[in-house]
Amino acid sequence: MNDRKLMTTIESIRMPDREAMDAAERHLNSLTKPPGSLGKLEAIARQTAGITGELVPDLSARAVIVMAGDHGVCEEGVSAFPSEVTPQMVHNFLAGGAAVNVLARQANAGVFCVDVGVNAELAHPKLISRKVRFGTANMTREPAMKREEAVAAITAGIETVEQLYSEGYRMFATGEMGIGNTTASAALCTVLADMPIEEAVGLGTGIDEGRRQHKIQVVERALAVNRPDAADAIDTLAKVGGLEIAGLAGVLIGAASLSCPVIVDGFISTAAALIASKIAPQSVPYMLGSHLSHEQGHRQLLQAVGLSPIIHMDMRLGEGTGAVLCFHFVDAALLIMQEMATFESAGVSQA
Numbered sequence: 001m002n003d004r005k006l007m008t009t010i011e012s013i014r015m016p017d018r019e020a021m022d023a024a025e026r027h028l029n030s031l032t033k034p035p036g037s038l039g040k041l042e043a044i045a046r047q048t049a050g051i052t053g054e055l056v057p058d059l060s061a062r063a064v065i066v067m068a069g070d071h072g073v074c075e076e077g078v079s080a081f082p083s084e085v086t087p088q089m090v091h092n093f094l095a096g097g098a099a100v101n102v103l104a105r106q107a108n109a110g111v112f113c114v115d116v117g118v119n120a121e122l123a124h125p126k127l128i129s130r131k132v133r134f135g136t137a138n139m140t141r142e143p144a145m146k147r148e149e150a151v152a153a154i155t156a157g158i159e160t161v162e163q164l165y166s167e168g169y170r171m172f173a174t175g176e177m178g179i180g181n182t183t184a185s186a187a188l189c190t191v192l193a194d195m196p197i198e199e200a201v202g203l204g205t206g207i208d209e210g211r212r213q214h215k216i217q218v219v220e221r222a223l224a225v226n227r228p229d230a231a232d233a234i235d236t237l238a239k240v241g242g243l244e245i246a247g248l249a250g251v252l253i254g255a256a257s258l259s260c261p262v263i264v265d266g267f268i269s270t271a272a273a274l275i276a277s278k279i280a281p282q283s284v285p286y287m288l289g290s291h292l293s294h295e296q297g298h299r300q301l302l303q304a305v306g307l308s309p310i311i312h313m314d315m316r317l318g319e320g321t322g323a324v325l326c327f328h329f330v331d332a333a334l335l336i337m338q339e340m341a342t343f344e345s346a347g348v349s350q351a
């Protein structure tokens, strides 16, 4: 297995800059407001200072990375939509017509779509082609992929972030497209976040309760057939995960190694964050939770990773839509740091 790139990237992740965080805290407390009164905006300002080492970093160049991959387990009827939607949506991302494109335009962010495992031949000048294989195998019969394929997909994510960093991007958001991927994510939650299957399996694209019960049985079968090793996140990812989930774990690890903030989208992206947190715990301080997805297991999954959501919007789309919305909150936090008057400059009496 060629995991050297992964290992060296993990080893290069630094601790966040404590001094910069303390300086941000002191500055926030000097501003004309009761201490702590801007809540999560203050937490974001402290965190971005710690991540970048700068009090007011320039995070204007930002990108959402949409990893796309297919799932063999769709044969079992776990999604409300057919697998063909994955490549069709990839074309939609490339044409700029998907929800994430609209929200990214509003947030001045680039959208980069990566084919890490779509089950179709795809070619487009704007597509980042890093295909590891044509979709996963049906995990109720065999492992979703080989261990080295999981590592290759993680590496594709790391290298995508490195490429975008070299082009000037300094803040990232995770997005994904892969029909069937709430099933794989639920399996990962069950093994690695110790969640009961009943909690982890949700309605995804909108199946009914009867189909959700079937989806629970599908996850149970996949776990019984593959027996993933809970102490080995890459083994679990390979057996019951997905190529786009692996790619996003790489994005999260890569962003941390480059000292860049990375905003984690909904249920599936947080499953990727769970993988990253297991194989590189030091990457977690570089992650920002974004929204609380309507997918039922998301609250517990966020807790397992140690993230808290910025917004509650009842969204359940994926693609990076919730994460991209949160670029606005990072902008707001940095503007507060930059523009607000201090007690001293405004002549306001302190407590």
Ligand SMILES: Cc1cc2ncn([C@H]3O[C@H](COP(=O)(O)O)[C@@H](O)[C@H]3O)c2cc1C
Binding pocket: 078, 079, 080, 081, 085, 089, 176, 177, 178, 179, 180, 181, 182, 183, 203, 204, 205, 206, 317, 318, 319
């Ligand atoms: C048109 C369309 C666009 C989407 N964009 C994201 N997803 C979301 O739905 C899928 C996960 O749900 P499940 O596990 O139930 O298949 C993923 O592709 C996710 O990104 C979409 C789904 C559809 C149908």
Ligand SMILES: O=C(O)c1cccnc1
Binding pocket: 182, 203, 204, 205, 265, 266, 267, 268, 269, 293, 294, 295, 298, 315, 316, 317, 318, 319
């Ligand atoms: O929270 C998500 O990311 C999500 C939930 C349902 C379907 N697709 C994505």
